[in-house]
Amino acid sequence: MTIRSYEDAHGDNTLEADVVIVGSGPGGAAAARVLAEAGRSVIVVEEGPAQSRFRPNQAHTMRYHMQEGGSMIALGTAAVTVAAGRGVGGGSLINSAMCWRTPDHVLESWTEVLGGDDRFRPDHMAPVYDEIEEIIEVVMTSETIAGENNMIIARGAAALGLEGGLLRRNTPRCQGCGICNFGCPTGGKASVDRNLLPMARAAGAVIQADTKVLDILVEDDRVAGIRGSVRHPDSGEEVGRLTVFAKDVVVSAGAVGTPRLLLQAGLGDRLGPAVGKGLHLHPGNGVFGYREEPVHMWLGATQGAYFEDPDLPDALPHTLSLPPGALLLALGKTGLEAKAQLDLLPHLAGCLVMVSDKGEGTVGVTSEGTAELSYYFADQDLQTMKAGLKRTCDVLLAGGCTRLLVPLAGSEWVDTAEEAYALIENADWTDYKLLYAAHPMATCRMGTDPSTSVIKPSGEAHGLPGLHIMDSSVFPTSLGVNPQLTTMVMATILARGLAAS
Numbered sequence: 001m002t003i004r005s006y007e008d009a010h011g012d013n014t015l016e017a018d019v020v021i022v023g024s025g026p027g028g029a030a031a032a033r034v035l036a037e038a039g040r041s042v043i044v045v046e047e048g049p050a051q052s053r054f055r056p057n058q059a060h061t062m063r064y065h066m067q068e069g070g071s072m073i074a075l076g077t078a079a080v081t082v083a084a085g086r087g088v089g090g091g092s093l094i095n096s097a098m099c100w101r102t103p104d105h106v107l108e109s110w111t112e113v114l115g116g117d118d119r120f121r122p123d124h125m126a127p128v129y130d131e132i133e134e135i136i137e138v139v140m141t142s143e144t145i146a147g148e149n150n151m152i153i154a155r156g157a158a159a160l161g162l163e164g165g166l167l168r169r170n171t172p173r174c175q176g177c178g179i180c181n182f183g184c185p186t187g188g189k190a191s192v193d194r195n196l197l198p199m200a201r202a203a204g205a206v207i208q209a210d211t212k213v214l215d216i217l218v219e220d221d222r223v224a225g226i227r228g229s230v231r232h233p234d235s236g237e238e239v240g241r242l243t244v245f246a247k248d249v250v251v252s253a254g255a256v257g258t259p260r261l262l263l264q265a266g267l268g269d270r271l272g273p274a275v276g277k278g279l280h281l282h283p284g285n286g287v288f289g290y291r292e293e294p295v296h297m298w299l300g301a302t303q304g305a306y307f308e309d310p311d312l313p314d315a316l317p318h319t320l321s322l323p324p325g326a327l328l329l330a331l332g333k334t335g336l337e338a339k340a341q342l343d344l345l346p347h348l349a350g351c352l353v354m355v356s357d358k359g360e361g362t363v364g365v366t367s368e369g370t371a372e373l374s375y376y377f378a379d380q381d382l383q384t385m386k387a388g389l390k391r392t393c394d395v396l397l398a399g400g401c402t403r404l405l406v407p408l409a410g411s412e413w414v415d416t417a418e419e420a421y422a423l424i425e426n427a428d429w430t431d432y433k434l435l436y437a438a439h440p441m442a443t444c445r446m447g448t449d450p451s452t453s454v455i456k457p458s459g460e461a462h463g464l465p466g467l468h469i470m471d472s473s474v475f476p477t478s479l480g481v482n483p484q485l486t487t488m489v490m491a492t493i494l495a496r497g498l499a500a501s
């Protein structure tokens, strides 16, 4: 069975299945594999395209493979760009493939809110992490393809005696071309369209792409299926409609897409006040280092190195790589001043400080069906960011850089860590020049209290039998590590529970 596209679903289409899954990212793919292999008939409905429309440039990626064309912005204390993937494979198509296990202390902090459900305890999650890591071929980034941008961080961390170095990614055949975020052009990345989704299809699952789910059907106080609009991937024009009747609906549309859909479907009141609340983002900001010998940050593993400081448990600094055009913008200059920076670009290394945030926001829906996002920074996160940026300055210098630029603190280059520290201390933090956030999470949380969570620890909604959520929206807190692996692991555990019910 091939993946169905808009060409296979013109006009009115009605299908039936045991389970319909909305979204085919890490969460939806993991759920589809478990449920199909357990013998359930499964239909996965995905808004984005069936076949990769990757071109190695940002415009194509944003148009076809980012939710809402890459235009999602959370307004609140400031304006933060929020990125999420789209297409058969979801965010795994365009992510940097870093694979982290959620630290034990984070999983243990969930015990109370999950009412003692022990399936998410570290020792019970560990074998599922092992299983998923094998399927998605997690490997250590090799020095041969890492590139200098990563090696500077690895060397810097080693020189300072910090834990860190090259990191693990699901890129078994990576050639180090540095454009993971535009989609892997060589098949080197084992995104979920190459493993979990084919496994689901081999067990009979059907994937319908180019179809945006707009409504969730409810009959007799129980979920009954979904209704969606089949759209041409280029023009966006509706070419068909799809109704899937199913006993169980699994929403795996991501931490923006899931609450957006639930609210658009008018289920807000029924599902309770926690829908779309508690948005975490892992906000990040970076430091650039200048090295005499060329670095070419856009070559090598996109994000392949990290370090940790035991004094900063909520900061996870890791590689920042940008293509030349985006790098020029990030330097904060325009016009002739920007032109004067061109010779610098090949010499720059980047490191991003990602914060496990205490700040929170919300996901709502506009009358056009797009996401309405807010986000409010917590002072504690800004303090963590400051301290993390300082430590990052030390690491870049120890790794071979001789000058530093902290864009958040201005566009002035400095030669020493002390000068960079002073800039960081004196920066106007009320500007909130936070660079980027690509990890929306925790917007339909799992828990036992319907006033603070949307789903029970079983994965089923408190307020609607047969509705389940299996994606990055279910985490009870921020993870502190990049979420794709934990999203797959939790969806696997939740889907096993559903399959056994």
Ligand SMILES: Cc1cc2nc3c(=O)[nH]c(=O)nc-3n(C[C@H](O)[C@H](O)[C@H](O)COP(=O)(O)OP(=O)(O)OC[C@H]3O[C@@H](n4cnc5c(N)ncnc54)[C@H](O)[C@@H]3O)c2cc1C
Binding pocket: 022, 023, 024, 025, 026, 027, 028, 045, 046, 047, 048, 067, 083, 084, 085, 086, 087, 088, 089, 090, 091, 092, 094, 095, 096, 097, 098, 099, 100, 181, 211, 212, 213, 214, 252, 253, 254, 255, 257, 258, 261, 303, 438, 439, 440, 470, 471, 472, 473, 481, 482, 483, 484, 485, 487
């Ligand atoms: C640029 C970038 C880099 C990243 N790098 C990393 C990394 O290195 N490591 C890591 O662990 N994480 C990384 N992430 C985050 C990671 O990719 C996400 O956390 C993960 O993909 C979340 O999985 P999910 O299943 O919850 O949602 P998603 O991956 O967002 O999948 C949701 C899917 O649902 C579809 N959808 C949404 N609404 C509807 C609807 N109404 N109808 C039908 N379909 C719908 C979307 O098109 C999408 O395909 C990165 C993300 C980005 C954007």
